[in-house]
Amino acid sequence: MGIVLNQSFKNTIITYIGFGIGGINTIYLYPVFLGATFYGLTNYVTSSANVIMPLFAIGMQNTLVKFYSQYETDAERSRFLSFTVLFPLLLIIPLLLIGLFFYDEILFFLSKKNAVVKNYIWLIPFIALCMAYFEIFYAWLRVHMHSVFGNFIKEVGLRTFSLFLLIGVYYKWLSVEGFVYATAGLYFLALLVTMFYAFSIQRPNFQFTIPKNTKDILTYTFYIILSGSVANLLLDGDKMILNQYMNIENIAFYSVATYIALVISVPSRAMHQIVYPITAKLMHENKHDEMNTLYKKTSINLQMVGGYVMLGIFVNINKLYEMVPPEYAGGILVVFMIGLSKYFDLILGNNNAIIFNTKYYRTVLFLGVILVFLTVGLNMIFIPIFGIIGSAFATLLSITLYSLAKLLFVVKRLNLYPFTNQTLYSMALTLVLFLAFYFWEFPFNPIISIVLKSILMTIAYVYLNYRFVISIEINQVIDNVLKKLKVIK
Numbered sequence: 001m002g003i004v005l006n007q008s009f010k011n012t013i014i015t016y017i018g019f020g021i022g023g024i025n026t027i028y029l030y031p032v033f034l035g036a037t038f039y040g041l042t043n044y045v046t047s048s049a050n051v052i053m054p055l056f057a058i059g060m061q062n063t064l065v066k067f068y069s070q071y072e073t074d075a076e077r078s079r080f081l082s083f084t085v086l087f088p089l090l091l092i093i094p095l096l097l098i099g100l101f102f103y104d105e106i107l108f109f110l111s112k113k114n115a116v117v118k119n120y121i122w123l124i125p126f127i128a129l130c131m132a133y134f135e136i137f138y139a140w141l142r143v144h145m146h147s148v149f150g151n152f153i154k155e156v157g158l159r160t161f162s163l164f165l166l167i168g169v170y171y172k173w174l175s176v177e178g179f180v181y182a183t184a185g186l187y188f189l190a191l192l193v194t195m196f197y198a199f200s201i202q203r204p205n206f207q208f209t210i211p212k213n214t215k216d217i218l219t220y221t222f223y224i225i226l227s228g229s230v231a232n233l234l235l236d237g238d239k240m241i242l243n244q245y246m247n248i249e250n251i252a253f254y255s256v257a258t259y260i261a262l263v264i265s266v267p268s269r270a271m272h273q274i275v276y277p278i279t280a281k282l283m284h285e286n287k288h289d290e291m292n293t294l295y296k297k298t299s300i301n302l303q304m305v306g307g308y309v310m311l312g313i314f315v316n317i318n319k320l321y322e323m324v325p326p327e328y329a330g331g332i333l334v335v336f337m338i339g340l341s342k343y344f345d346l347i348l349g350n351n352n353a354i355i356f357n358t359k360y361y362r363t364v365l366f367l368g369v370i371l372v373f374l375t376v377g378l379n380m381i382f383i384p385i386f387g388i389i390g391s392a393f394a395t396l397l398s399i400t401l402y403s404l405a406k407l408l409f410v411v412k413r414l415n416l417y418p419f420t421n422q423t424l425y426s427m428a429l430t431l432v433l434f435l436a437f438y439f440w441e442f443p444f445n446p447i448i449s450i451v452l453k454s455i456l457m458t459i460a461y462v463y464l465n466y467r468f469v470i471s472i473e474i475n476q477v478i479d480n481v482l483k484k485l486k487v488i489k
Contacts, residue, residue, distance in 0.1 A: 018156045036249035039252035041248055052124070056088060058221055058225060060085075062220075063224060079210075083211055123184045126184055140202070237375065239255065263309060264309050266309070294350065298418075310342075316453055334392040462478070
């Protein structure tokens, strides 16, 4: 197995393990051990840090990966590595000084609805700084083909240590207030461990010089800051806005619901790791028909796999919410709305990979900026009226409009189309199975009920999709498994 395939496989496994640990923390430990107020506070602090992180990193993590291989000598590569580490300070230091100068005004604005955040505001830039340099040193490892370690720290390490901290809260070794500070310490520890590991792979030789292709680097960096800011605002911006309009406990309710819904998008991560380089190659070679075929395949395969995950969540959502405190039940509708937005994004297949491998990618980035303004505006309209349901609806509406815009862009500009008759058949099967399984429950323990219903739903979903040949590729996989089990010849 080649190094790229080997590390891709390991990273996929690590991502799933990390998501599993995060699920335990998010659905059960945070709500029960921290309580809604400090769970909401912790989420607000880390989400806010994640939103401003792209500004602190200045896109250097992506710039490092893109340009590192273009340098031919060790001296040039060393100069470039120094640049990626030191250059962000030119923006970080002024931003921190501005924040310090206007600290009282910022403090008043962010804590006017929830006074509890007042003592923790300074943790936001601290965690953002740790996140930014973690990503830069993680990129340092990736260009040296050591991606697994950084991914493990990011996906598994942080969540595992959070679990230990939560256990500490349960046994009263740590207060809930101390947990928030300890979480900031975890991000700092992750940065230090990743930095020293990166230095062990290649010893740094810091020098205050600039690379020869600085103009190209800065142009690329500008667009990466743009795309990173858009992505992080869409992921965590709604939690920042919720803090301005609602009691902080609602961020906890919203966070549990959105984490559950985000599971729907997990299958796309593994596929995109494989499909992205193939898409780039076909686009570069201008193989339109092959690209169109790949577009349709990724669409229906992700729709089938993502639809299964979505269906499993939706039909078990009531029992799942029996496992968390009753006050979180208002988030069920949020799960449906955010889940549907993720499902719609899934069925567009490798749409993003296609766009970012064309000369039009700048246009779509600016379209993303418009989306951010739309999302913020819709949240400001709907949150005061409908609360967390309004925020979820704003996200559903804005992401759906953005996805439609990208779809129309690819269809009109590139004459590529992802949907077939199988798309409609898959939607119909998913809807029928949802109606068949959602409205009844086993009168057992929630975990046993979820397992039993999931088994029945899985059998029905796999059989019907196989019977109607929704995906030829997935049918072939099932046939190979059945042959090995000697069910068919």
